Amino acid sequence: MALIKPDFVLLLSCVDRKGLVAAIANSIASQDCNIVQNSQFGDAATGRFFMRISFAAPDDVTVESFSEAFMPVATAYNLDWKVHDLKVKQRAIIMVSKGGHCLNDLLYRTATSYLPMTVTSIVSNHLTWKRRADHEDIPYYHLPVTPDTKAEQEARLLELIDEQKADLVILARYMQVLSDDLCRKLEGRAINIHHSFLPGFKGARPYHRAYDRGVKMVGATAHYVTADLDEGPIIAQDVSIVDHADTVDDLIAQGQESESRVLTRAVKAHCEHRVMLNNLRTVVFK
Template sequence: MALIKPDFILLLSCVDRKGLVAAIANSIASQNCNIVQNSQYGDSTTGRFFMRLSLAAPESMTVESFSEAFMPVATAYNLDWKVHDLKNKLRAIVMVSKGGHCLNDLLYRIATGYVPMTVTSIVSNHMTWSRRAEHENIPYHHLPITPETKTEQEARLLELIEEQEADLVILARYMQVLSDDLCEKLAGRAINIHHSFLPGFKGARPYHRAYDRGVKMVGATAHYVTADLDEGPIIAQDVSIVDHADTVEDLIAQGQEVESRVLTRAVKAHCEHRVMQNGLRTVVFK
């Protein structure tokens, strides 16, 4: 028996209350849609309810027609909700500086279909990865930055985001701090990889400081970008075990492998519409 392939993803959250799931299911059924998969979570600390539904829909259905029919339930239960058409892959700009391990892993995972995303361009403050972009036939934008040109550089970045209709900005070891204004404009659609298991070892040379402290594991954290540096809602984390015989170079090598893995995991979850923000935290559905 062939598996039913979903056409839409419906994400929603609201204050939890009785009858909510039944009302949602009835609305979906009334539109001749089939629920292929359902994941839900009730947060007892906030009283909020989160839900992700994969829907198989009639061929003629669109996001607009589904939304119109779903509106009465959404209004009655005061839902925060959005429906995504799976035919449309998210479009992303990838930003990188000199370290290319995260960029290269992402490009490979996208090429193999593991991450359902289209890279519209690579943006960098260096020329290091221009040939890599050319090899992948991806436009490369060199946007050098200094304290004096930061405002102009970020304005150009926003222009690129608008021109390319980018849904997501990925900071794949982009070694510049975004301004508060840019962080606010990109709220919920910019993902950063941090080279430590936050909240430890923030800032520069984290592996050197971790080595000095004799850590027994190194890690990485992928999170949404906010104006609070490295404090955004966490999407994914992982660690790698080290011991007393490992050098700084060993820690860096292991750390870079973890960074690549964690960023790809976070981007994949976002592109598959499996992440919902819950205040300072996230709900990440499997």
């Protein structure tokens, strides 16, 4: 028996109350749609309810037609909600500096369709990865930045996001701090990778400082970008074990592998519409 593939994903949150799930399910069924997967979470601390529903739909159902029919339930329960067409891939700009391990993993995972996204361009403050971009036939924008040109550089970045209709900006070891204004404009659609469990070992030479402290594991954290540096809502984390005989170079290699893996995991969850913001935290549905 063939598996039913979903056509749409519905994300919603609201104040938790009785009858909510039944009303949502009945609305979906009334449009001749079939629920393929349903995940939900009630946050006891805040009283908020979160839900992700993927469903198959007849050919004549569109985001617009579904939304119109779903509106009575959404209004009655005061839902924060959005429906996504799974045929439409997320459009992403990848930003990188000199370290290319995360960039290369993202490009490979996109080429093999593991990541449901289209890379519209690569933006960098260096020319290091231009040949890699040319090989993939991806536009490459060299936007060097200094304290004097930062505002101009960020304005150009916003133009590129608008021109390319980018849904997502991925900071794949982009070693520049974004301005507070840019962070606010990209809220909920920019993902960064950090080289440890936050807030440990911020700043320069983190693996050297971790080595000096004799850490027993190294890790990585992927999070949404906010104006609070490296303190945005966390999407994914992971670690690898460090042996007492490991060198600094061993730690760097392990850390880079973790960074690539964690960033890809976070991007995949975002592109599959599995992440919902819950104040400073996230709900990440499997």
